[in-house]
Amino acid sequence: MNMTKTAILLAGLTALFLAVGYLVGGTGGMFLALAFACATNLYAYWNADQLVLRLYRAREVSERESPGFHGIVKQLARRAGIPMPRVYIIDNPQPNAFATGRNPQNAAVAATTGLLKILNSNEVAGVMAHELAHVRNRDTLTMTITATVAGALGMLANWVMFAMAFGGGNRNNPLGPFGALLVALLAPVAAMLVQMAISRTREYEADRIGAEICGDPMWLASALQKLDQGARGIDNAAAEENPATAHMFIVNPLHARSMDSLFSTHPSTANRVAKLKEMAGIVSPWG
Template sequence: MGYVKTGILMAAMTALFMGVGYLLGGSGGALIALVVAAGMNLYAWYGSDTAVLRMHNAQPVTRGDRYGLTDMVAQLSANAQLPMPAVYIINEAQPNAFATGRNPENAAVAVTTGLIQTLSREELAGVVAHELAHIQNRDTLIMTITATFAGAITMLANFAMFFGGRDNRMGLIGTLAMMFLAPFAAMLVQMAISRTREYAADKAGAEICGNPMWLASALERIQQGAARIDNDVAERHPASAHMFIINPLHAHKRDNLFATHPATENRIAALRQMAGATAPRKPLRPRPTRQNRGGNGPWG
């Protein structure tokens, strides 16, 4: 089903891309847009995950890292019966995380340094489990491709500024409309995909880590941190906002247009309701390290 939805998304984005091309350059513009869209489809399938990681300057982490993060990911991946994904850290003060990859065999989980420093060990496990749930549900492919296409369509619409004026077949009003409507259309696709997906990943993530309250507490803390700490990279690339566990945008007025996540309060309420009907699993016990032994490490 995930691949069907991804195919529909790619077809819809291609049609929208061609529509923008036609309005900007007639049938010739549509043909050029089709060629470009075909190349983008190929790139989005095989390389968009790497592009998103590079965009956020994510750095790979190997086993035995000082945070104990890879050990945690390995244990939770085993709980979820998934291949262990690649693990990345983003040097970013805002607490947040996302997953990417076209399938479970080619997946990655990225967390910010702010997340590691802000959350307790159990809360971090809840966040990692949520991201693994996205991988398990094969959400990551459609999330990453959507980010790639939405960013490209936004950029294409902005190009309309260079074709504006009376000589343009659309006229000035049409050019201005295109600047707003094309990004808005891409944003609507993101919203249609994101909201139900987050609830499903919250539920599956709670099952993977064994305690819904770990994730509920993490969401509350991340929301508080994201509301007061800017994520400059995400602000420059708002089309990737839907990939994060909590919307990282808040610094610009336009950010309300990219509010792809359901209300955090509603997600927490659903997890609390789930906790009332679930017997929590035994807490996670990672291998002790110099950094987390004695309670002074980033796990709290």
């Protein structure tokens, strides 16, 4: 099912590439955009995880360097029945975390220094269990490819606008000057559609499975409340510059710009905590 969702998502993103190419260069531009989209999709499948980790300057840590954090992930991976992922730390004061990788055999989890500073060991375990749930469900493939391809789409649109601003491409533009305007509008709309394509139900499902992995839903509930409050008060410059990656984080890292509300991909933290509390009380909303 997840592979089907990934295929549909990539098809939609490819269609957006084609639309941008056609609006600027007609049929020739469409085929050029198709080639670019295919190359981006292929690159994203094999390299998107490392691209995202580099984007956030994540540093891989060994068990010797971070025994506590590494030990938590190792124990949880064993409980989840998946291979031990690579463990990264991001030097960022905003408390947050994400998982990436095309499959459980090539997965990585990353937490910010801000998260490790404000959460206790049980809460860290709750967060990492949530991220390992994404790994086990293979959500990371879709999330990571989406971030890379959406970023490439935005770069393509920006390049097209730059070229047209200096008189390039107008001859083949089927819509004349209106094509440039449409391209300018397509970039943020496309990014928004990509964000919304990542179903919010995946977060609820990762919360549920994560609670089962760590053994106590309240560990994750407590962590979410702290993370939400912390993320609202601390900027994440890399995320603000690359909003297409926002859906990868456990809580929304965006807030510094007024447009960020358009890119909200996370369900309400209050709703997530309420469901976890119901789960802790054995009255599970999932049945």
